[in-house]
Amino acid sequence: MEALNLYLFSMMNATPQSPQWLLGLANMLAVYAIFLVPLVMVIGWLRRDEERHRLMLAALMGCGVALAINGVIGLLWFHPRPFVMPVGYTFLHHSPDASFPSDHMTISMTVALSLLMARETRIMGALMFAIALAVGWSRIYLGVHFPIDMMGGMLVALFGASVARLTKPLYIKPLYRLARGVHRRLFAALIRRGWISR
Numbered sequence: 001m002e003a004l005n006l007y008l009f010s011m012m013n014a015t016p017q018s019p020q021w022l023l024g025l026a027n028m029l030a031v032y033a034i035f036l037v038p039l040v041m042v043i044g045w046l047r048r049d050e051e052r053h054r055l056m057l058a059a060l061m062g063c064g065v066a067l068a069i070n071g072v073i074g075l076l077w078f079h080p081r082p083f084v085m086p087v088g089y090t091f092l093h094h095s096p097d098a099s100f101p102s103d104h105m106t107i108s109m110t111v112a113l114s115l116l117m118a119r120e121t122r123i124m125g126a127l128m129f130a131i132a133l134a135v136g137w138s139r140i141y142l143g144v145h146f147p148i149d150m151m152g153g154m155l156v157a158l159f160g161a162s163v164a165r166l167t168k169p170l171y172i173k174p175l176y177r178l179a180r181g182v183h184r185r186l187f188a189a190l191i192r193r194g195w196i197s198r
Contacts (some may be wrong), residue, residue: 029138059114066160074098090143106151108132
């Protein structure tokens with residue numbers, strides 16, 4: 001498995017001869033695309049649709065489950081990043097913490113899968129899925145992750161999204177009440193102006 005991982009990494013990793021525009025695009029995706037995840041969730045939350053609110057909360061719960069699993073995996077099995085081993089070329093500064101599974105892939109893919117699992121948000125989920133794959137490619141291309149880190153992140157994301165969906169009846173009502181209370185306090189001025197719903 002490790003031999004295949006290293007081979008795939010060598011095929012996907014950028015080199016000093018790689019086009020500057022492609023390195024720039026990869027850097028933008030690797031650093032900034034993750035911020036689309038909270039943006040999508042905030043936009044979904046601000047829609048006047050209670051069911052969509054609950055879907056956003058389920059996606060958030062899925063992320064919490066998935067990141068907790070990532071933390072446990074990182075403690076039990078430390079896999080170094082490419083530049084620590086060292087192999088390949090690195091074009092993005094990163095701390096030498098555990099490589100497997102990728103948190104970026106886990107977060108973006110958990111949200112994507114959570115949205116894909118619901119009919120109401122499938123188009124948004126498909127868009128997030130494409131973004132997650134682009135983020136995964138960029139971080140391998142720039143030399144801070146291996147392909148196996150992305151595969152691991154996708155599997156953990158699938159588990160986290162599935163657990164959140166299956167256990168939704170157990171937590172969604174109290175979590176929704178809490179979230180609505182925070183919403184009313186946070187957006188009180190906008191609610192008074194009628195710009196967003198209570």
